[in-house]
Amino acid sequence: MAKTILTVDDSPTMREMLRSCLTGADFNVVTAEHGADGLDKLQESQPDVVITDINMPVMDGFEFIENVRQSQVSNRMPILVLTTESHQDMKMRAKNAGATGWIVKPFVPEKLIDAINRVMP
DSSP: OOOEEEEEOSOHHHHHHHHHHHHHTTOEEEEESSHHHHHHHHHHHOOSEEEEOSSOSSSOHHHHHHHHHHOTTTTTSOEEEEESOOOHHHHHHHHHHTOSEEEESSOOHHHHHHHHHHHOO
């Protein structure tokens, strides 16, 4: 059975790029437009891995990660950050919030899929 990935990104173009890349690798993909939407979709879809951006309206990626980690159901779920940010302090903030890994955009599809497979339960 195919594993499910939840992608959280405010850019429609990035959501479509991720959907195309991940469905091509035989993953089911659920998309969300921002962190609050991501929390709703997380409950509905129970994904195996989450990929989130950091800079988003409504609820940013840091707050989203913190909320996911507070949940008993999803507190151990792998969360990969996929963002244009590369500052070390932001990486540390994401790690401290509970992120599993960090990937800088633009992403290489093969490397993203490899990262997903490494963290997937």
